[in-house]
Amino acid sequence: MAPFDMRCIECGKVHEMTKPIYACSSCGNLLEIAVDIPSVQRRLSGNEWRARPLSVWKYRELLPFGPETTIYSRNEGGTPLIACRNLAEHLGLKNLWIKFDGMNPTGSFKDRGMTAGITKAKDLGMGIVTCASTGNTSASLAAYAGLAGLKCVVLIPEGKVALGKLAQAMMHGAKVVSVKGNFDQALDMVMKASDSLGMYVLNSVNPFRIEGQKTAAYEVCDQLGGSAPDSLYIPVGNGGNSAAYWKGFKEYEGLGVVDSRPRIMGVQAAGSAPVATMFSRGSDTLVPVSKPDTVATAIRIGNPANWKKTVRAIRDSEGSCFTVTDEEILRAQKLMAKMEGIFAEPAGAAAFAGLVKDVTSGAVDRSSKIVCVSTGHGLKDPDVAVGQSERPVMIDASVEALRKVMEGL
Ligand code: F0G
Numbered sequence: 001m002a003p004f005d006m007r008c009i010e011c012g013k014v015h016e017m018t019k020p021i022y023a024c025s026s027c028g029n030l031l032e033i034a035v036d037i038p039s040v041q042r043r044l045s046g047n048e049w050r051a052r053p054l055s056v057w058k059y060r061e062l063l064p065f066g067p068e069t070t071i072y073s074r075n076e077g078g079t080p081l082i083a084c085r086n087l088a089e090h091l092g093l094k095n096l097w098i099k100f101d102g103m104n105p106t107g108s109f110k111d112r113g114m115t116a117g118i119t120k121a122k123d124l125g126m127g128i129v130t131c132a133s134t135g136n137t138s139a140s141l142a143a144y145a146g147l148a149g150l151k152c153v154v155l156i157p158e159g160k161v162a163l164g165k166l167a168q169a170m171m172h173g174a175k176v177v178s179v180k181g182n183f184d185q186a187l188d189m190v191m192k193a194s195d196s197l198g199m200y201v202l203n204s205v206n207p208f209r210i211e212g213q214k215t216a217a218y219e220v221c222d223q224l225g226g227s228a229p230d231s232l233y234i235p236v237g238n239g240g241n242s243a244a245y246w247k248g249f250k251e252y253e254g255l256g257v258v259d260s261r262p263r264i265m266g267v268q269a270a271g272s273a274p275v276a277t278m279f280s281r282g283s284d285t286l287v288p289v290s291k292p293d294t295v296a297t298a299i300r301i302g303n304p305a306n307w308k309k310t311v312r313a314i315r316d317s318e319g320s321c322f323t324v325t326d327e328e329i330l331r332a333q334k335l336m337a338k339m340e341g342i343f344a345e346p347a348g349a350a351a352f353a354g355l356v357k358d359v360t361s362g363a364v365d366r367s368s369k370i371v372c373v374s375t376g377h378g379l380k381d382p383d384v385a386v387g388q389s390e391r392p393v394m395i396d397a398s399v400e401a402l403r404k405v406m407e408g409l
Contacts, residue, residue: 003039004064006031006207009309017064020124022191022205030309031207032247033064037254044255054078054222056112056215062251063116063211065123072118072148076111077215079103081223081371086339087352091359095369097229098340099220102348102377106168109213109241109375110140116212117202118144126200127151132179132186133203134237134298135165136376141202142172153199155179155186160297162345162381182292184303187238204240205305213241217248220371221258228258230368233351233358235375236266236275236321237299239310245373246313262371264314266321267354269294269329269347272301275310279321286311295326295384298347298376324353330388332356336374343378343385351375 006015008024009032015021017033024031043061052058056077065071081097088096101109118141121129128151131137138154138161145152152174156166158181169176179186187203194201202209221228228249234242242264249261268276272292278285289302304310314321324332329346332353336342344352351372358364378385395401 001036001039003036003043004033007034009312018124020126020194020200022201022207030205030306032309033207033211035062035251037251041255054219056115056212059215059218062215062218064208065116065119069119069123071115072122072144073115074105074111074143074147076104076115077219079216079219081220082340082342084340087335090335090339091356092366093359093364093370094367096355097224097371098336098342098352098374099216099371100342100344100374101216102344102374106136106140106143107164107377107380108136108140109216109373110136111144112215113204113209113212113240113244114140114144114202117206117209118148118150120206120208121150121200121202122148124200128153128197128199129202130154130190130194130199131202132156132183132190133161134183134300135161135380136298137203138174138176139165139168139172142169142174145174146172151175153177155190157182157186157300160300162297163383164380183301184288184292187305203305204238210240210244210247213244214248214251216373217245218252218257221249221252224369226258227369228253228260229262229371230365231265231319232262232371232373233265233267233355234373235296235299235347235350236268236310237272237301237304237347239275239304239306241373241375242266243306243309243313246317261317263319264317265319265351265354265358266310266314267350268321268323269296269299269350270323270325272299273323274302275304275307276321276323278307278311279314294329294346296329296346296350297381298345299350322354322357324350324357328353328357330384333378334388337378342374344374345376345378345380346384348374348376348378
């Protein structure tokens with residue numbers, strides 16, 4: 001068997017990887033790249049892949065590209081897995097890490113998927129790439145499209161994209177289109193228009209993006225010295241990243257690099273939580289949220305395109321999906337920044353907020369190995385950071401004035 005093919009997640013129909021398609025031609029369901037472990041093992045054997053430095057392309061043989069494919073990369077991945085001793089002590093935990101994917105080239109985990117997605121776009125000979133985005137995907141896509149010399153059109157929900165992300169998409173040269181509607185409506189437009197307008201879609205419905213993102217799970221295992229954590233807390237928006245992590249963990253176990261898999265603990269913002277609602281109701285169908293809302297604008301999504309993939313991932317892993325409030329997210333964001341020096345955007349603090357909630361309710365084994373994924377950098381959203389912080393103190397330019405301020409420390 002070939003090392004990789006592209007299959008429908010529902011009916012299993014195999015689709016050609018040489019065409020820009022995102023859904024099964026028979027039943028309309030999502031597609032994924034199926035990995036044939038024995039063939040990949042053959043690709044890996046005899047080379048020094050384990051000794052390569054951490055990065056998405058360390059795992060090249062585990063990605064659906066041939067050795068001849070030209071890669072478009074800004075050295076993404078290889079982000080720190082930070083041992084959080086202060087937060088662990090604060091929560092009474094023994095082993096806590098934060099995988100800080102905000103340290104990628106454009107400040108979010110999206111770059112892992114985009115290096116793979118843009119490499120695929122070039123391989124297919126596409127000239128224009130597109131996405132709908134709550135901000136980070138558009139920033140990342142714009143940067144990688146520029147790098148690869150592709151035209152780029154990004155659709156963002158009017159007035160709801162954090163300033164830093166908007167600045168990035170504009171600076172990297174994308175055509176930025178503000179849609180009078182929310183993310184779900186923008187994605188619907190992109191999916192309907194891409195064929196007739198000749199654009200390649202790089203939202204997470206694109207299975208090649210998920211392939212790039214799954215490398216984060218390999219990295220976590222490598223950084224833990226060849227073992228998987230017991231649980232992984234991760235924010236769920238469109239549901240792509242949680243599914244990608246699970247795919248990565250399963251593949252690493254299949255290859256025999258690790259001998260266990262974590263429980264995937266999906267965390268949604270309370271105002272945008274259709275997947276968490278499925279779990280709390282024990283339901284098998286998603287009921288979209290028509291007016292999603294949350295301070296974590298990155299995950300302000302009411303109709304997650306990848307819900308089937310993420311629900312399967314979470315269930316297969318024996319994990320769960322639940323909500324945190326905006327207040328809990330902001331409190332977690334502050335705690336991470338103050339106690340560990342990790343500045344995450346609100347969505348990048350949601351996973352840790354979920355862990356705090358679980359610890360408080362007694363749902364966590366305090367000696368287990370826990371990883372929280374922090375998906376985006378705090379500089380992305382300066383307005384939320386400034387808005388929840390104490391204002392600078394204004395003083396005269398004198399040492400005496402400074403001494404007075406210090407009395408209040
Ligand atoms: N965290 C951040 C910082 C994000 O930007 C996103 C998604 C997520 C979490 C959720 O990941 O969708 O794979 O479940 N942002 C997309 C965007 C939707 O357009 O930037 P997911």
